[in-house]
């Protein structure tokens with residue numbers, strides 16, 4: 368997969384400029400809904416590309432033992448502040464998820480705690496960026512983190528959205544072929560990202576998957 372590659376500096380700049388429309392400060396409605404509907408009990412978990420930390424802090428408040436990771440040091444610093452303000456413990460790491468060795472090195476001492484131990488994996492808007500840079504590297508990271516029984520909630524841009532603006536777009540067929548070797552896709556449906564000032568957010572996919580059994 369080739370395409371426009373963004374460095375961590377690009378993401379840092381977006382957070383510093385306030386050019387981060389995904390960063391509503393509201394917990395993802397789909398995260399709330401799916402955790403309830405699929406009866407996801409508190410467990411060891413990871414948010415891939417956690418940004419400024421709204422969702423990881425929410426998960427920690429619900430009793431999840433959660434790792435939040437993002438390539439933007441600015442975003443991770445904000446997530447750290449949010450966790451302190453909320454009085455919760457969240458493991459946070461600056462790492463490029465397209466390089467599988469990064470996360471291992473960054474979390475160092477606690478690597479064994481997360482290596483193939485995350486029973487719940489959440490991704491809101493990271494995969495649809497990372498796949499354009501290095502899909503194989505990104506999936507290798509996911510494979511390193513996901514427990515054998517892991518369930519993964521993916522929110523990403525939708526190729527059926529006619530709008531020019533908005534998040535990177537992915538087709539249903541691409542999701543199925545890219546995730547299919549690692550995860551069984553239980554269901555996939557359309558949704559709208561959080562409203563912005565009453566205007567429905569961009570069209571997305573919400574996808575629920577279960578880690579395939581490995582030998």
Ligand SMILES: C[S@@+](CC[C@H](N)C(=O)[O-])C[C@H]1O[C@@H](n2cnc3c(N)ncnc32)[C@H](O)[C@@H]1O
Nearest residue numbers: 378389416417418437438439463464465491492
């Ligand atoms: C659309 S934002 C979503 C942030 C967060 N999940 C949320 O819902 O607020 C995408 C995030 O992925 C991060 N990201 C993009 N590519 C990445 C990569 N290769 N490794 C780690 N993080 C990445 C960006 O820094 C950004 O914070």
